[in-house]
Amino acid sequence: MEFAFTPEQVEFRRSVAAFCEKEILPIAARCDASGEFPLHLFPLMGKLGYLGVKFPPEYGGAGEGNVTYAILAEELGRASAGIALGFYVHVALALTAVAAFGTPAQKTRYLRPGIAGEKIGAWGFAEPGAGSDPGSVTCRAEKTAAGYRITGTKMFTTNSPFADFVVLTASTAPGQGV
Ligand SMILES: Cc1cc2nc3c(=O)[nH]c(=O)nc-3n(C[C@H](O)[C@H](O)[C@H](O)COP(=O)(O)OP(=O)(O)OC[C@H]3O[C@@H](n4cnc5c(N)ncnc54)[C@H](O)[C@@H]3O)c2cc1C
Structure with missing residues (x-):
């Protein structure tokens, strides 16, 4: 190799x-x-x-x-x-x-546009109470006619003060783990 x-x-x-x-x-x-x-x-x-x-x-x-x-x-x-x-x-x-x-x-x-540097992305994983453990995520994703409604709190989200979009973790079935 x-x-x-x-x-x-x-x-x-x-x-x-x-x-x-x-x-x-x-x-x-x-x-x-x-x-x-x-x-x-x-x-x-x-x-x-x-x-x-x-x-x-x-x-x-x-x-x-x-x-x-x-x-x-x-x-x-x-x-x-x-x-x-x-x-x-x-x-x-x-x-x-x-x-x-x-x-x-x-x-x-x-x-x-992200590749062109025209839009800036962020990553919402960490939550108060669910740092390293994705199975403890409490942020909710509920299906609506238009897509998903996101409800919850994220923390330590680098780029969030100026980001154009955020990719985040959220649960559609809270309590079921990953
Ligand atoms: C500079 C910086 C930038 C960041 N940017 C982002 C960001 O953009 N988006 C984002 O989502 N997060 C971001 N984070 C947060 C980062 O994702 C979290 O700090 C990380 O997930 C750890 O979570 P926590 O701090 O709550 O620690 P905890 O999850 O509480 O962990 C604390 C310690 O316990 C250990 N531990 C945890 N669970 C277990 C286990 N089951 N078994 C053994 N050991 C365990 C961990 O390894 C760690 O050493 C950033 C953090 C820093 C420092």
Whole structure:
């Protein structure tokens, strides 16, 4: 089995590292201190193809898979753990869930603009009383004529102050576990 990075992956790492040095390192300490998130990086990274690196070309991605995505996550994390987390939640949690489980209409509505950095995703898993345990989720999903009505409380939701959409866990049958 071959574990070495391909020449394309090595070049991708070099280009992301240069991007981080120019766009993230100079503002990282200020963002940590002020709590501000550099939202302008979403469309910038969308244009560079970074946000769609692991997703299918039919939705604007590069179809390069998870190893190339991991290179992106590593380099962002090296520049700023805080800024990297916002992009991790957007790409690895919210967009990945839409790509894996979304309908074609949901992929057009959320995945495509998410890859372009025009819409920002969040991930609502943690709840007071149901941290690591999905079977204890108390957030309810009740079927309605228009879709589902969601009732409940989430916490620690990264990106929530500015997200355009949230992918969340909710139970249609509370008390039945997972
Ligand atoms: C920086 C940051 C960003 C976050 N962003 C998000 C986000 O965007 N969306 C989101 O949904 N959540 C987010 N979280 C929350 C994260 O998902 C929760 O912190 C995590 O699920 C753990 O939940 P908890 O803190 O309630 O810990 P608990 O679930 O109470 O766990 C506490 C400890 O007990 C251990 N433990 C729990 N259950 C068991 C068990 N059955 N057996 C053995 N050990 C166990 C755990 O491993 C842990 O060490 C974020 C957290 C951080 C720190």
